[in-house]
Amino acid sequence: MSSLHEIEKTLTSVWMQRQPIESAQSLSCLLESDQFDADGARLYARLIGYGHEDVLTSIYPYCAELLGNSWEKLVKKYVSVFPPDHFHLNSSARRFPQFIREHCADLLEKRPYLAELADYEWLEMELLEVDTTVSVTERTPLSDPEAFVSLGPVLNPTLAVKTYKYPIQKIVDLLDEGKGSRKKFAPEKSHVAMYRDPFSHRVRIVELDDNAQVLLSEADVSSYGQLAKRCVELNPERNPQSAVTDLIELIEQFHEINLFVGDRKVGK
Amino acid sequence: MPDFLDTKKRLPNLGIGLGLRRELATQTLESKSRIDWLELVPENYMGLGGACRERLESARNKFPLVTHGINLSIGSTDDLNSEYLSKLKKLLDLIDAPWFSDHLCFTSCDGIYMHDLLPLPRSKEAIKLIAEKVKRVQETIGRPFLLENISYYMNVPGCEMNDSQFLAEVAEKADCGLLLDVNNVYVNSLNHGFDPYQYLDQIPLERTVQIHVAGHKQGSEYVIDTHGSAVVEPVFELLQYVLERVEAKGVMLERDQNFPEFEEILMEVDRIRAISDAAAQVRRSGMPPKAASAPKHFDRKAAPAGHRDLAEVKHARVLSA
Numbered sequence: 001m002s003s004l005h006e007i008e009k010t011l012t013s014v015w016m017q018r019q020p021i022e023s024a025q026s027l028s029c030l031l032e033s034d035q036f037d038a039d040g041a042r043l044y045a046r047l048i049g050y051g052h053e054d055v056l057t058s059i060y061p062y063c064a065e066l067l068g069n070s071w072e073k074l075v076k077k078y079v080s081v082f083p084p085d086h087f088h089l090n091s092s093a094r095r096f097p098q099f100i101r102e103h104c105a106d107l108l109e110k111r112p113y114l115a116e117l118a119d120y121e122w123l124e125m126e127l128l129e130v131d132t133t134v135s136v137t138e139r140t141p142l143s144d145p146e147a148f149v150s151l152g153p154v155l156n157p158t159l160a161v162k163t164y165k166y167p168i169q170k171i172v173d174l175l176d177e178g179k180g181s182r183k184k185f186a187p188e189k190s191h192v193a194m195y196r197d198p199f200s201h202r203v204r205i206v207e208l209d210d211n212a213q214v215l216l217s218e219a220d221v222s223s224y225g226q227l228a229k230r231c232v233e234l235n236p237e238r239n240p241q242s243a244v245t246d247l248i249e250l251i252e253q254f255h256e257i258n259l260f261v262g263d264r265k266v267g268k
Numbered sequence: 269m270p271d272f273l274d275t276k277k278r279l280p281n282l283g284i285g286l287g288l289r290r291e292l293a294t295q296t297l298e299s300k301s302r303i304d305w306l307e308l309v310p311e312n313y314m315g316l317g318g319a320c321r322e323r324l325e326s327a328r329n330k331f332p333l334v335t336h337g338i339n340l341s342i343g344s345t346d347d348l349n350s351e352y353l354s355k356l357k358k359l360l361d362l363i364d365a366p367w368f369s370d371h372l373c374f375t376s377c378d379g380i381y382m383h384d385l386l387p388l389p390r391s392k393e394a395i396k397l398i399a400e401k402v403k404r405v406q407e408t409i410g411r412p413f414l415l416e417n418i419s420y421y422m423n424v425p426g427c428e429m430n431d432s433q434f435l436a437e438v439a440e441k442a443d444c445g446l447l448l449d450v451n452n453v454y455v456n457s458l459n460h461g462f463d464p465y466q467y468l469d470q471i472p473l474e475r476t477v478q479i480h481v482a483g484h485k486q487g488s489e490y491v492i493d494t495h496g497s498a499v500v501e502p503v504f505e506l507l508q509y510v511l512e513r514v515e516a517k518g519v520m521l522e523r524d525q526n527f528p529e530f531e532e533i534l535m536e537v538d539r540i541r542a543i544s545d546a547a548a549q550v551r552r553s554g555m556p557p558k559a560a561s562a563p564k565h566f567d568r569k570a571a572p573a574g575h576r577d578l579a580e581v582k583h584a585r586v587l588s589a
Contacts, residue, residue, distance in 0.1 A: 016380065196317075226435075
């Protein structure tokens with residue numbers, strides 16, 4: 001007689017479409033007169049397949065839109081390479097960017113930005129769910145000179161800053177406008193800051209230029225004054241006063257959109 | 269007397285509840301006057317922050333909560349997932365759930381999660397394995413555990429008994445409670461050609477702690493447990509049949525998709541409450557409960573002929589809120 005494990009293993013292979021349905025006919029627990037319920041097995045295989053496609057489509061809507069009719073086939077290939085290995089449903093989609101990078105050379109030839117787009121979409125998903133509490137605290141106005149040197153910003157703890165080789169945010173914006181699905185994009189370095197808003201719980205995305213990216217990467221260990229100094233260094237061609245004014249405006253904006261969530265004291 | 273029946277006596281009577289679903293959360297949380305308690309899918313809240321955490325906090329501030337899991341995979345030959353159990357325990361402790369439940373099925377094998385409720389070979393080997401795993405789960409979590417009868421669309425190889433015998437033996441050997449889904453009983457009776465009342469008479473109804481009521485959909489060949497339609501009269505009749513015989517500590521409506529106006533959902537909750545109240549009176553009066561309704565055509569071949577319409581069963585997955 002087939003063991004319970006042998007039966008479950010065979011059914012899993014059949015339902016996950018890793019083995020043909022007919023292979024289940026070899027289970028020794030089937031009596032000679034019995035037939036394996038191939039119709040029932042096909043039904044479960046389809047249900048499980050629909051489940052995978054639903055999850056992947058909901059997490060990677062831009063990739064799905066770009067790939068159109070070939071999306072379903074790609075999801076099947078992804079699941080066969082990286083079968084779901086976690087009890088959390090969304091987690092079954094986490095290796096999709098890796099799959100694109102390592103197993104989809106043909107797709108990357110036509111759309112070399114696809115792995116980065118998938119990475120961008122997965123990051124959004126991760127930040128939506130990450131179990132981090134974001135508290136917003138009261139601030140001291142930057143107009144206080146003492147505060148300017150003794151305080152620095154508290155970054156939203158869900159913040160992730162990514163640098164891509166392609167203009168991923170621009171691609172996303174074009175897809176949102178219904179354009180861009182056939183467009184070719186040349187490499188163009190881009191930075192995005194992604195974080196979860198503590199009030200709406202939605203993920204917010206901010207495009208950063210090179211200097212803003214550098215300043216943001218140093219913000220959690222710097223005072224506002226140190227950031228101002230760095231800003232002047234990064235903009236040698238600009239009038240220092242105007243560069244600092246722009247920085248203060250940016251800092252205020254970051255507080256307003258909850259990318260910064262308070263002030264912290266900075267040791268001398 | 270088995271231990272679980274003693275445990276059941278001490279459980280609170282939660283009344284009539286509803287499954288907490290993201291799409292209906294705002295209205296659900298505002299309907300305390302007509303909903304007594306909520307059931308949530310733990311996988312949608314375990315270790316998650318943001319909107320999920322906020323919804324959980326709002327729910328636990330207003331309602332008693334219990335969980336109904338999907339991926340414990342109690343029938344799998346894989347060992348219990350310690351990360352899963354640890355996160356589940358943390359959640360159950362947070363909400364102080366009087367009990368928790370999952371399905372009599374397997375959802376994973378050799379570490380692969382299929383994220384669907386899959387039927388088991390109904391064998392002695394499976395019963396032994398499940399009974400051992402249930403005992404370990406109850407010990408780890410420290411709260412009463414219930415198993416739910418699933419709807420199934422094929423008899424897998426290796427079955428040595430029918431579904432009611434299997435459910436009864438598992439519950440007795442594992443000494444756990446039952447979450448009886450009367451819609452699943454009805455759907456299975458249509459798909460596999462048996463009398464649902466006979467099924468109910470063959471299982472240890474006294475172990476029933478919680479009852480699920482839901483709607484289904486007639487596919488071209490199978491009746492599908494979609495949780496996406498209004499509850500049909502025969503399912504309400506099965507509910508009445510059960511509640512006139514045993515006390516359940518909580519009865520609830522599952523509605524997961526194809527959402528109508530929220531008032532329609534509340535009216536179904538009201539209907540469940542009316543049946544529950546009337547049945548409680550019958551139990552208290554000592555009058556004989558209502559006999560089973562005449563069995564319908566429990567012949568799978570009676571369903572319309574034709575190829576199975578896979579598109580129609582697309583939404584049968586039990587998924588996230």
